[in-house]
Amino acid sequence: MSGPAPDLLARIRALITGRRTAWAFALVPLLLAGAAAGVVGEAGRTSSPLDSLPRDADSTIAAELQDRLPEDASTAVVLFTADQGKLDPGAVGALQGAVDDVRTQLELPPGPPVTPSEDGTAALAVVPVPQVGAAENAELVGELRDSLDAAVPDGVTAQVTGPAAVQADLAAVFDGANTSLLLTTALVVAVLLLLTYRSPVLWLIPLTVVGVADRLAAVLATHVLAAVNIAWDESTIGILSVLVFGAGTDYALLLISRYRDELRHEENRFTAMAHALRRTAEAVLSSSVTVVLGLLTLLLSLIPSTRGLGLACAIGVLTAASFVLVVLPAALVVFGRWIFWPKVPRVGQQSLVESRTLWHRVGDAVAVRPAVYVVGSAIVLGVLALNVLRIDTGLGPADQFLEKPEAIAASERLAESFPAGTSDPVQVLTRGNAEQVLSEVRDSDGVRSAQVSRSADGITEITAVIDAAPGSEESTATVIGLRAALADLDQTYVGGTQAQAVDATDAAARDRMVILPLIVVLVLGALILLLRSLLAPFLLVLTVLATYLASLGLSWLVFTQVLGFPALDVGVPLLAFLFLVALGVDYNIFLVTRAKEEAAAHGSKAGMLRALTATGGVITSAGILLAAVFAVLGVLPLVVLAQLGVVICIGVLLDTLLVRTVVVPALGVLLGETFWWPRRVSGDHRDGVRRDAGAGALTPAGRDGRIGG
Structure with missing residues (x-):
């Protein structure tokens, strides 16, 4: 192929790999990226309660209407319990005084009086707290807890729960978490x-390049999100880093593997890298x-x-790919060549x-009985x-944490002495x-x-x-019934945590219905354009879908039988599908592009097997590394991220060890040239035979189509 573009x-490529210019392409982007990370830094934003709520739900x-009311507030519920037996008769008055003192000290608005339980073992106070960002809320709830601990009389324990406390404990999960996640990811x-x-020595180079790309991606992503006014939360940058390290290192492994192979044929390392690139x-x-x-x-x-997560991760992958292909x-x-020491590739060594x-x-083995391997693998995946x-x-509030925080423990204790929904009431907003x-x-x-709590x-x-109780099936039924009862009343909306969970489930179902088919169509279209084929892309997408379903099924066994999770978070199926299908296509592309290249000289069957040997x-x-990187999400004590990490880890391992190494090669051998239909990739070759260019005779390319025959 010739022309201006090639x-x-x-x-x-000549500039990137040139003897006189390579240093500039290596050094300048690293310095600019370091300056951007150090001088510009990530964009900041104040989180909003609306960030995780479905549009128009x-x-x-209801939350938007709450924002328009004066003294916009969240709620902290203080639970007082007797260390032994029941509270003393005069304890309620003392507790009321303690609550009033703490409200004055922290400049909090007044609330209803302290209410004792019927069994006499507990009392509660509802404390309105300002509706602020996640960090400010966490700090305020922390001060509230410390002040109450110091103010309550001996023999009484104070615990803080309610929506404000749950949000504070959730924020505590991410306190320094992105740094820990980044360091753990880099170490893995x-x-x-x-x-x-x-x-x-060699490992330092890709790690440095991908690490700098990760920091630049975080800066670019947050500033782009801020510019287009798209929300992001505490987990966005953490997942972005995991994806950049995973995808970037995968691309680096592919490039370095090809470069090492070229060094076995080419003495000049600059020429070898140009060919590899x-x-x-x-x-x-x-x-x-x-x-x-x-x-x-x-x-x-x-x-x-x-x-926000989708746009941020897209920027991250583009940044990672750019650094791997240029820097x-x-x-x-x-x-x-010495960077490969002690196994330095030399000209004349056997190629991979x-x-x-x-x-x-x-x-x-696959070439002998391809149909057996295809059917056997299909049964395993099925x-x-x-x-x-x-x-x-659907995870309830108590199921979101790997380690039970104070807000959840207090909510469970509160349900023993008060109505279970006291810690997290439903809010109805009406005009x-x-x-x-x-x-x-x-x-x-x-x-x-x-x-009526507020009106203006x-x-x-x-x-x-x-x-x-919050998060229970009964609470969901109550919210649905309440909405049905209010359906005929104009401009009346049911809000609060329970209602938000119901809407989140509905929104997740809608997102899956819309986004999952679109991802499949995009991946299929990309493979059709890349391979200029119809059957191969269809089969490859089928293998990716089978891997996703199998990984989800195996993960469910792990969650229920090993980790004790009662349910799967509603957002996990979509994100797991996206990452597994998109990243699974990586390995498909790595394999089939090499198979297409090898088929031109060796026929489609032998070309597929040679590609398997080479890649x-x-x-x-790459698969083991990517699986381990996503498993790192488990360092955060949040169930949704642990679940996402486990599903992707299992899916990538299935894809790497079974689908990409057995199923796809077996399909390629079984179908031969038909695998690439309607395209022909073998040139003057037939499957399993090689045409001798000089005599025009047909000579075996390998017994049963195997390599090296």
Whole structure:
């Protein structure tokens, strides 16, 4: 192929890998990225309660109306319990004095009086706290807890729960978490790179390049999100870092593997890198563009923070791919072959595709009985996928933490002496007839009590205490019944944590219906454009979908039988699908682009097996590394991130060790040239035979289509 575009690309590759210019492409981007991270830094923002609420949902409109009321406040519920037996008869008065003193000290608004329980073992006080950002709320709740501990009389324990306290404990999960997550991720990547390359030096180069790319991605992503006014939350940058390290290191492994192979044929390392970059760029660009398009589908989500995550991660993948294709090759050629020490590649050594590695032997086995491997693998994946039918979704507040915080422990204790819903009441916001709404709320099933809590500018807030515990099926039924009772009343909306959970479940279902098919279409379209084929992309997408369902089913077994999770968070299926399908396509692209290249000289069957030999090691290393990186999400004591990490970890391992090394090669061998239909990739070759160019005779390319025959 010739023309301006290829000539331009060739000149760019020559500059990146040139003897006189490589140092500039290696050093300048690293310095600029370091300056951006150090001088500009990440953009800041004040989080809003609306960040995680679905657009136009009932609870979201209720929250918006609450923002318009004076003294916009959240609620902290203070639970006082006797250390032994019942509270002393005069304890309630002393506790009221302690609460009043703390309110004055922290400049908090007044609230209802301290209420003792019927069993006499506990009392509670509702303390309104200002509606502020997550960090300020966490600090305020911390001060409230410290002040109450010092103020309560001996023999009484004070615990703080309620929406404000739950949010504070949730924020505590992310206090310093992104730094811990980044350091843990970098450490895992460093160890796995060291084990992969078995070189005391080489691993430092890709780790440094990807690490700097990660910091630049965080700066770019937050400033872009701020510029376009899209929300992001505490977990966004953490997941962004995991994805940048995972995808960036995968791309680096592919480039370095090809570079090392080229060094076995080419004495000049600059020429070798130019060849490696030309061969690798197509796979990396195709993969990264496909992943980015998949991530951008999250912009269609109803949840603002999910939209922010999609855009941030898309920027991260583009940054990682750019650094791997520009900075990494330049940095590698600046140094000599010695960076591979002690296993320095030399001209004349056997190339990877010709070596009799484990993957060569796997290819030989697959070539003998491809149908058996396809059917057997399909049965394994199908059995694992059956567990998907048993999955329950929806985590209650008490199920969101790996370690039970004070707010959850206090809420559980409160339910022993008061109505379970006292710690987290339902809020009904209305612009209509407040008296009529209040009457309907009080008459609704499951509502213990209701009263007007605030009113201004034609907006009335009604607080309703329900019998059911937060997050229970009964609380969901109460909210649904309450909405049905109020359905005929104009401009009346049911809000609060329970209502938000109901709306989040509905929004997650809608997002899956809209976004999942779109991801599949985009991935299929990208593969069709890349391979200029129809059957191969269809089969590859089927393998990715099978991997996703199998990983979800196996993960459910792990969650229920090992980790004790009662349900799957409603957002996990979508995010896991996105990351597994998009990243699973990476390995498909790595394998089939090499198979297409090898097929031109060796036929489609032999080409597929040669591609397995050439890429099996790097794909396995990349898959294990990516699985380990996502497993790092488990360092955060939050169930949703732990679940996401486990599903992706299992899915990537299934994809790497079974689908990409057995199923796809077996399909390629079984179908031969038909695998690429309607395209022909074998040139003058037939599957399993090689045409002798000089005599025109047909000579065997390998017994049963195997390599090295």
